[in-house]
Amino acid sequence: MNWEQIKDFILEHKQYFLVGLVVIGIALWTYQGSGQNNTATEFTEDSQTEQKSASVKSAAKDVNKTSAQEEPAKPKNVTCDISGAVRHQGVYTLKAGARMQELIEAAGGAASNAQLKQVNRALILQDQDKVHIPYRGEKIKADEIVVSIGGSSAAATTSDDSGSSTTSDKSGAKVNLNTADAQGLQQLNGIGEKKAEQIIAYRQKNGNFKKIEDLKQVSGIGDKTFAALKDQLAV
Structure with a gap:
Protein backbone atom coordinates (compact mmCIF):
# COMPACT_ATOMS: atom_id res chain seq x y z
CA MET A 1 0.00 0.00 0.00
CA ASN A 2 1.50 3.32 -1.11
CA TRP A 3 1.03 6.78 0.37
CA GLU A 4 -1.77 7.68 -2.02
CA GLN A 5 -3.74 4.64 -1.01
CA ILE A 6 -3.17 5.46 2.72
CA LYS A 7 -4.31 9.02 2.14
CA ASP A 8 -7.44 7.87 0.38
CA PHE A 9 -8.20 5.40 3.18
CA ILE A 10 -7.86 8.11 5.84
CA LEU A 11 -10.11 10.48 3.94
CA GLU A 12 -12.75 7.79 3.50
CA HIS A 13 -12.69 6.91 7.19
CA LYS A 14 -11.76 10.27 8.72
CA GLN A 15 -14.84 10.37 10.97
CA TYR A 16 -13.59 7.25 12.78
CA PHE A 17 -10.17 8.77 13.27
CA LEU A 18 -11.72 11.95 14.73
CA VAL A 19 -13.86 9.94 17.11
CA GLY A 20 -10.80 7.94 18.23
CA LEU A 21 -8.78 11.11 18.83
CA VAL A 22 -11.62 12.60 20.86
CA VAL A 23 -11.90 9.41 22.99
CA ILE A 24 -8.13 9.33 23.60
CA GLY A 25 -8.15 13.05 24.53
CA ILE A 26 -11.01 12.56 26.99
CA ALA A 27 -9.26 9.55 28.54
CA LEU A 28 -6.00 11.51 28.99
CA TRP A 29 -7.80 14.50 30.51
CA THR A 30 -9.70 12.27 32.93
CA TYR A 31 -6.54 10.48 34.02
CA GLN A 32 -4.63 13.72 34.69
CA GLY A 33 -7.55 15.21 36.64
CA SER A 34 -7.83 12.12 38.81
CA GLY A 35 -4.10 12.25 39.60
CA GLN A 36 -4.28 15.90 40.59
CA ASN A 37 -7.28 15.26 42.87
CA ASN A 38 -5.49 12.38 44.60
CA THR A 39 -2.43 14.57 45.14
CA ALA A 40 -4.53 17.41 46.53
CA THR A 41 -6.40 15.02 48.84
CA GLU A 42 -3.17 13.51 50.15
CA PHE A 43 -1.70 16.98 50.70
CA THR A 44 -4.82 18.10 52.58
CA GLU A 45 -4.84 14.99 54.79
CA ASP A 46 -1.13 15.41 55.58
CA SER A 47 -1.67 19.07 56.49
CA GLN A 48 -4.58 18.21 58.79
CA THR A 49 -2.52 15.47 60.48
CA GLU A 50 0.38 17.87 61.06
CA GLN A 51 -1.96 20.52 62.46
CA LYS A 52 -3.57 18.04 64.86
CA SER A 53 -0.15 16.82 66.00
CA ALA A 54 1.01 20.40 66.58
CA SER A 55 -2.17 21.18 68.55
CA VAL A 56 -1.72 18.11 70.77
CA LYS A 57 1.93 19.01 71.48
CA SER A 58 1.01 22.61 72.26
CA ALA A 59 -1.78 21.51 74.62
CA ALA A 60 0.59 19.11 76.39
CA LYS A 61 3.13 21.90 76.88
CA ASP A 62 0.45 24.20 78.29
CA VAL A 63 -0.70 21.51 80.74
CA ASN A 64 2.87 20.83 81.91
CA LYS A 65 3.54 24.56 82.27
CA THR A 66 0.34 25.09 84.26
CA SER A 67 1.10 22.12 86.53
CA ALA A 68 4.59 23.45 87.20
CA GLN A 69 3.19 26.87 88.07
CA GLU A 70 0.48 25.50 90.36
CA GLU A 71 2.76 23.13 92.27
CA PRO A 72 4.53 25.14 95.00
CA ALA A 73 8.25 24.71 95.38
CA SER A 168 1.10 26.30 133.44
CA ASP A 169 -0.80 29.50 132.87
CA LYS A 170 -0.86 31.79 129.85
CA SER A 171 2.27 33.61 131.03
CA GLY A 172 4.41 30.58 130.12
CA ALA A 173 6.13 27.67 131.87
CA LYS A 174 5.86 27.36 135.64
CA VAL A 175 8.54 25.96 137.90
CA ASN A 176 7.55 23.87 140.91
CA LEU A 177 9.45 25.14 143.95
CA ASN A 178 9.21 21.74 145.63
CA THR A 179 10.48 19.52 142.78
CA ALA A 180 12.74 21.67 140.58
CA ASP A 181 16.49 21.17 140.81
CA ALA A 182 19.05 23.97 140.72
CA GLN A 183 19.11 24.08 136.92
CA GLY A 184 15.34 24.27 136.75
CA LEU A 185 15.17 27.04 139.34
CA GLN A 186 17.64 29.08 137.32
CA GLN A 187 15.02 29.35 134.59
CA LEU A 188 13.18 31.81 136.85
CA ASN A 189 13.68 35.52 136.27
CA GLY A 190 16.42 36.89 138.53
CA ILE A 191 17.41 33.50 139.97
CA GLY A 192 21.04 32.60 139.48
CA GLU A 193 23.10 29.65 140.68
CA LYS A 194 23.59 31.02 144.19
CA LYS A 195 19.93 31.82 144.82
CA ALA A 196 18.88 28.46 143.37
CA GLU A 197 21.14 26.71 145.91
CA GLN A 198 19.63 28.84 148.69
CA ILE A 199 16.11 27.81 147.67
CA ILE A 200 17.08 24.13 147.73
CA ALA A 201 18.80 24.56 151.10
CA TYR A 202 15.69 26.22 152.53
CA ARG A 203 13.52 23.41 151.16
CA GLN A 204 15.75 20.74 152.68
CA LYS A 205 15.75 22.47 156.07
CA ASN A 206 12.09 23.53 156.31
CA GLY A 207 10.30 21.08 154.06
CA ASN A 208 8.20 21.80 150.98
CA PHE A 209 6.84 25.25 150.30
CA LYS A 210 3.18 25.51 151.31
CA LYS A 211 2.51 28.48 149.04
CA ILE A 212 4.57 30.43 146.53
CA GLU A 213 4.72 33.44 148.88
CA ASP A 214 6.92 31.35 151.21
CA LEU A 215 9.72 31.94 148.70
CA LYS A 216 10.23 35.37 150.27
CA GLN A 217 11.48 33.55 153.37
CA VAL A 218 14.60 32.59 151.44
CA SER A 219 17.54 34.90 152.04
CA GLY A 220 18.07 37.40 149.21
CA ILE A 221 14.55 37.15 147.79
CA GLY A 222 12.50 40.20 148.64
CA ASP A 223 9.19 41.62 147.48
CA LYS A 224 10.66 43.08 144.28
CA THR A 225 12.29 39.82 143.18
CA PHE A 226 9.19 37.81 144.10
CA ALA A 227 6.91 40.15 142.13
CA ALA A 228 9.04 39.65 139.02
CA LEU A 229 8.77 35.87 139.07
CA LYS A 230 5.58 34.97 140.94
CA ASP A 231 3.69 34.20 137.71
CA GLN A 232 6.29 31.50 136.94
CA LEU A 233 5.92 29.71 140.29
CA ALA A 234 3.95 26.67 141.36
CA VAL A 235 3.92 24.41 144.44
Missing part, protein backbone atom coordinates in the same frame (compact mmCIF):
# COMPACT_ATOMS: atom_id res chain seq x y z
CA LYS A 74 9.09 22.49 98.33
CA PRO A 75 11.73 23.84 100.73
CA LYS A 76 14.99 21.90 100.78
CA ASN A 77 15.80 22.86 104.38
CA VAL A 78 14.07 23.70 107.65
CA THR A 79 15.43 26.19 110.17
CA CYS A 80 14.37 25.77 113.79
CA ASP A 81 15.09 27.46 117.12
CA ILE A 82 15.78 25.16 120.07
CA SER A 83 16.13 26.15 123.72
CA GLY A 84 15.91 24.54 127.11
CA ALA A 85 17.75 21.43 128.27
CA VAL A 86 20.24 21.03 125.40
CA ARG A 87 23.97 21.66 125.41
CA HIS A 88 23.94 24.45 122.83
CA GLN A 89 20.73 26.42 122.49
CA GLY A 90 20.31 28.27 119.22
CA VAL A 91 19.04 28.25 115.64
CA TYR A 92 19.88 25.28 113.39
CA THR A 93 19.21 24.49 109.73
CA LEU A 94 18.49 20.86 108.80
CA LYS A 95 17.31 19.04 105.70
CA ALA A 96 13.58 19.07 105.03
CA GLY A 97 11.93 16.12 106.77
CA ALA A 98 14.34 16.22 109.73
CA ARG A 99 13.01 14.92 113.03
CA MET A 100 13.19 16.24 116.58
CA GLN A 101 16.05 13.87 117.49
CA GLU A 102 18.21 15.31 114.70
CA LEU A 103 17.65 18.85 116.00
CA ILE A 104 18.59 17.79 119.56
CA GLU A 105 21.77 16.18 118.22
CA ALA A 106 22.59 19.31 116.21
CA ALA A 107 22.33 21.29 119.45
CA GLY A 108 24.99 19.09 121.03
CA GLY A 109 22.58 16.58 122.53
CA ALA A 110 20.28 16.75 125.52
CA ALA A 111 21.58 18.14 128.81
CA SER A 112 22.00 15.76 131.74
CA ASN A 113 18.92 17.21 133.42
CA ALA A 114 16.68 17.10 130.35
CA GLN A 115 13.21 15.63 130.66
CA LEU A 116 12.75 13.58 127.48
CA LYS A 117 10.35 10.82 128.47
CA GLN A 118 7.33 12.41 126.89
CA VAL A 119 9.05 14.47 124.18
CA ASN A 120 8.21 13.12 120.73
CA ARG A 121 11.70 12.77 119.27
CA ALA A 122 10.29 11.24 116.08
CA LEU A 123 8.31 14.39 115.29
CA ILE A 124 8.96 15.78 111.78
CA LEU A 125 9.96 19.43 112.09
CA GLN A 126 8.52 22.32 110.10
CA ASP A 127 10.39 25.41 108.98
CA GLN A 128 10.59 28.08 111.73
CA ASP A 129 9.48 25.74 114.53
CA LYS A 130 10.31 26.94 118.06
CA VAL A 131 11.33 24.00 120.24
CA HIS A 132 11.83 23.99 124.02
CA ILE A 133 13.22 20.86 125.69
CA PRO A 134 12.01 20.89 129.31
CA TYR A 135 14.32 20.48 132.27
CA ARG A 136 13.72 17.76 134.83
CA GLY A 137 11.12 19.09 137.23
CA GLU A 138 10.11 21.93 134.93
CA LYS A 139 6.42 22.27 134.39
CA ILE A 140 5.42 23.24 130.89
CA LYS A 141 2.34 22.98 128.75
CA ALA A 142 2.27 20.18 126.21
CA ASP A 143 1.65 22.68 123.43
CA GLU A 144 4.67 24.76 124.45
CA ILE A 145 7.28 22.15 123.56
CA VAL A 146 6.98 22.75 119.81
CA VAL A 147 5.37 25.94 118.53
CA SER A 148 5.02 26.31 114.76
CA ILE A 149 5.08 29.55 112.79
CA GLY A 150 1.31 29.70 112.46
CA GLY A 151 0.91 29.57 116.23
CA SER A 152 -0.14 25.92 116.15
CA SER A 153 1.66 23.52 118.41
CA ALA A 154 2.82 19.98 117.91
CA ALA A 155 1.33 17.32 120.12
CA ALA A 156 3.80 16.40 122.84
CA THR A 157 3.15 15.95 126.52
CA THR A 158 5.49 16.14 129.46
CA SER A 159 5.20 15.11 133.07
CA ASP A 160 7.36 15.55 136.12
CA ASP A 161 9.36 12.66 137.53
CA SER A 162 6.51 11.63 139.83
CA GLY A 163 4.25 11.08 136.81
CA SER A 164 1.81 13.88 137.66
CA SER A 165 0.50 16.05 134.85
CA THR A 166 2.17 19.41 134.31
CA THR A 167 0.32 22.70 134.30
